[in-house]
Amino acid sequence: MSVQEKLQQLFHPEAVAVIGASATPSKWGFGILHNLIQGQFPGPIYPINLKEKEILGRKAYPSLAETPGPVDLAVIVVPPEKVIPAVLDCGRKGVAAAVIITAGFGEVGAEEMRRQEELSRVIRQTGMVAIGPNCQGVMSAQSRLFAQFLWIFPPAGKISIVSQSGNVGGSLMGRGMAFGIGFSKFVSSGNEAVTKCHELLEYFGEDPETEVVMAYLEGVPEGRAFFRALARVTPRKPVLILKGGVTEAGSRACASHTGILAGEANLFASACRQAGAVLVDTLDDLFYSAVTFASQPLPRTNRVGIVTWGGGWGVLAADACVREGLCLPALPAEVIAELNEFLPSRWSHNNPVDLAAGGGPGVLSRTLELMVKSPAFDGVVQLGIGISSFLRFMTQSSFFFGHADRAKVRETLLSMAAESDKKFSEKVMQLSRETGKPILSASDTASTPSEDNVVMQTFRQEGKIIYPTPFHAARCLGHLARYARFRQKIKREGLSQG
């Protein structure tokens, strides 16, 4: 079986064993078993524990050998000195993949690095793929596999993550849950003693469940193999990379975190760019751009139109778009003429189209439609969703216009607001589908996750998000446009070679 076939078993196992499962809630061996069960993994789960007969309602076994059926995936969470014996057990049982949670290897010091090298040698002899050691676990949402210490259960989605930090991965999935964004797979790759990030990247490249790849990397142990894998994946799927350890202090921190050398930051960045990766700067950038790639079409060019309710946000969006290398063409004469027909005269007559708080949601809808459908623009940034906020504000008033039945007025206003919001949000979705152009909407009244937020719910149904500020929207559209240009270049080169 090839590495890629074994990774297929890692992410879609039929049976899982937890070697070092514990009945003590504060232990990692408890958390991992608990989360496998809580995550509703459909196949057999075997806790391996010398003393316990049963943990969390599942029959426990004193050894892997005594489990009644085959095991594809073993999660190893025993003390460091017991890891190699556990791996040998896995070999004898014919396990395809191991996830080694246990820390205390290369990240600690020279002696422990020798222990890690011995571990690698033993794993290679078994022929297994092995994640870790010193990792947080593996998640595969479509298989309902939550073999991880983090108590986070995101819905199934199109984004897969490889992270050399468990807590960075947890941050990303936690945000996803808050915004209703799903993930396909998450691997906390730890010290990468055997299975390396480039092998995971290659797997995600071929995986039909993965459309966008996110990576948090401190270093790549096998640089050439990594950039080769990257260059194979990027023509088909965007790969977003956040690099940790780009400064000397950060790099020192990497050494005691995963024991992986951070390498020279500028060289790494330029090689990534050349291989077509999308480099991001911050956790915000990583999260918002992954959601964007998973939910928006690529723009044909970098020509952008901006539609805004308020002037300041329009100015800031224009600045941010230009800084992202996007182009803001002047409004075509026919668009100006058509807008003049229904906009109050104070509108900006310019790109950004600033409605200056004029007109209702119908007017905004018509304006957006004209901009999105104009051949002058291949993408639109829309600022200040709908106009519901005004109706919502009114519900907080102590007046309700002197009406006797306040509760009813309030209810009517809220339902008007919800209807108007829903209609407008659906229009945004429809326009993007119809034209194949990305429309990125930013709003501070609609960007906070909340169950009664109709706009957010409507966007969420298509995996979309409302950006909290114009900067986030412009940054993400910049990533889309740069990646689109890369794809076009690859295609042209392919054609000219073909």
Place this chain on the structure above:
Amino acid sequence: MSVQEKLQQLFHPEAVAVIGASATPSKWGFGILHNLIQGQFPGPIYPINLKEKEILGRKAYPSLAETPGPVDLAVIVVPPEKVIPAVLDCGRKGVAAAVIITAGFGEVGAEEMRRQEELSRVIRQTGMVAIGPNCQGVMSAQSRLFAQFLWIFPPAGKISIVSQSGNVGGSLMGRGMAFGIGFSKFVSSGNEAVTKCHELLEYFGEDPETEVVMAYLEGVPEGRAFFRALARVTPRKPVLILKGGVTEAGSRACASHTGILAGEANLFASACRQAGAVLVDTLDDLFYSAVTFASQPLPRTNRVGIVTWGGGWGVLAADACVREGLCLPALPAEVIAELNEFLPSRWSHNNPVDLAAGGGPGVLSRTLELMVKSPAFDGVVQLGIGISSFLRFMTQSSFFFGHADRAKVRETLLSMAAESDKKFSEKVMQLSRETGKPILSASDTASTPSEDNVVMQTFRQEGKIIYPTPFHAARCLGHLARYARFRQKIKREGLSQG
């Protein structure tokens, strides 16, 4: 009366008139009157309207002249052609300050710019200060004055805002409300036909209710006066500036927004820096750094310690701190020795101090205390608040360890989590007070505003915030350190001159 004395009346009026008050809920003349009343302004409010006898329960007057008492502040929200007559009425009534909401002046075109110049001339003859035209209103929380169209009523606080955009100001106050952060004053300065941003800046500089000044500026109509005012305020109070119109496209957008020329961005930035302003890049940067300046002491030097639960966040924080010009000294031998006494051996032995998810909240507390009290560090970034998240996660479990009375177990766990969170948060506050050093805490489990978030509530009581990522914390600490250095320089120069 000087301009500054009149501004004092603008922010602390005894009686307010709304010229153009309306009974129609969709009109601005309704919103402004409504918000004045809803905001519980304690003095007389006079709606001026030719036809109505009463609006929102307040007696209306056909003209300003017929109001029964003196009026300090008039909010003018009539059509453009009626603004000058309204201003003349204000002059005759002896009004000290006007806020001209009405748009349709310099921001539209050359002809309207002439109308604005005529308006300026008339206002100057009356001797009033006048905000606008083309603005959104004025807020003065300590006076309970919400003379604004925005239905936003933030609690009283230490931060004052001058913004050449109403919607940028609204964004900032809306965020403040979500995080429980108060403001003192907000001025949407619009086209600045008469009263300019530098006069407001000077007022905030002397205002005992203002400790931090935020400015969103597209351009400064009187550059020399602005930088002079800025240089007078910054030695006493931090002034945070977000500049709109730093690109050509953004600058064009400014012209149709406020009609104020954006000017040359690099020149503006370097003059601001020289005058001691804190320049920020984005709305996030502006908001988080204002809250930071309002709630954290200034660090003595730029030497920073990092304490983290998870390795990846520690690496990213180290990178971000270095990029901000902060310095991460090595751990002193005595700190290492003391930490060795109670930390599990896998801790990083390095700055960042990475606990590698080891130990409980007591251990975290002791680690933080050692770092904050060490003379090696003048500020600390702490990542991953408390350990309550684990207890909270458990409450979502379908097991509760087989306990018969699940609801009670859940309640117990939640109250344990809350107690642990509260204790730790109070420790953070106490350590900062005791040592006079800033401690910036980042956590993604604790950064979302929510009523039952004990950590957030405890921080909020001291006007503090939990930063959503290590990047936000590092950026804000960078601003603090740079501003502290500026203040020290000013002080040294003052002493050497004295």
